């Protein structure tokens with residue numbers, strides 16, 4: 001079966017954040033929005049069909065998330081990622097960010113420290129701060145080749161008795177790393193040694209490009225599993241953020257009970273009737289679509305890399321190992337903060353995420369979301385190429 005990735009449905013007239021916030025964020029609607037992490041690509045036909053079928057039933061009352069939906073995800077996680085999950089460990093969550101907040105409240109007290117490794121998805125540090133906890137920042141380290149890894153020495157030197165939790169982004173937004181087993185094992189050893197629990201945000205785990213392989217943190221043995229909460233869902237990979245559905249897996253009983261105490265005090269209920277059926281369809285029937293999507297994203301990234309390679313004195317990128325987010329290093333352009341953003345908005349007419357929003361370590365970078373249809377990608381590349389061409393000519 002072939003799927004539609006060459007062009008996409010028009011989202012500009014509706015409530016899509018990516019489009020509706022253009023004026024506010026970029027001061028113009030002329031930019032191609034390639035910022036927030038959702039896709040301008042239609043979701044899988046099996047998801048559309050399941051939601052349509054449910055919409056036709058005229059009663060939209062309370063519904064439980066069915067066991068069959070959890071079972072579909074459990075089977076998917078075993079098959080695709082070698083992670084053995086049990087139904088009893090799993091909870092519904094309307095959002096991975098909500099999960100982060102609940103976990104911070106459940107596993108730390110006000111004033112205690114939570115490890116965050118920037119540059120990273122902004123809610124990682126905002127959730128810690130908004131809950132009155134303290135961010136223990138362990139910035140990612142650049143390797144000789146310019147890629148990122150964890151800074152274990154810095155981490156070891158900063159951990160103290162108030163350090164209780166680590167927020168792991170795996171695969172990592174925005175730098176696109178798919179962490180190797182050795183990197184994860186060292187991180188796990190440090191956490192085990194110091195009694196630090198781990199929230200593994202693995203929402204991007206299905207967006208990994210071969211030969212890279214996502215290794216769930218909780219799959220690193222029983223001891224590691226029992227200090228880990230894993231947050232997963234179809235939001236990114238099936239482009240269903242608007243269905244507001246994800247899950248949480250907490251194998252350890254005590255960790256589960258602490259989580260439940262906060263979770264139940266909020267009353268997340270069970271999600272939406274459309275979320276339940278869309279979620280189950282994605283994990284039961286969506287694998288072929290996901291593989292086709294990955295090939296499309298890989299092709300968009302390769303095209304972007306070819307344009308970037310024409311301007312080695314200005315801009316660099318490492319092909320992401322996972323996620324559809326390209327982390328563009330622009331520091332050699334010699335433009336600071338606002339001027340760099342202005343270049344992308346006014347010269348390239350592209351609405352990207354400024355690297356600085358992922359922490360000060362992101363200064364000089366821009367994050368570009370390439371999860372767009374072929375026609376949009378080609379237009380974006382024309383704009384980027386032409387703006388960089390003019391800039392290099394005038395520099």
Ligand SMILES: Cc1ncc(COP(=O)(O)O)c(C=O)c1O
Pocket residue numbers: 037094095096097098121169173201203204233235241245246
């Ligand atoms: C690492 C990461 N976690 C969580 C989210 C958001 O998840 P949700 O919409 O389920 O809160 C994103 C979205 O960009 C993300 O990149």
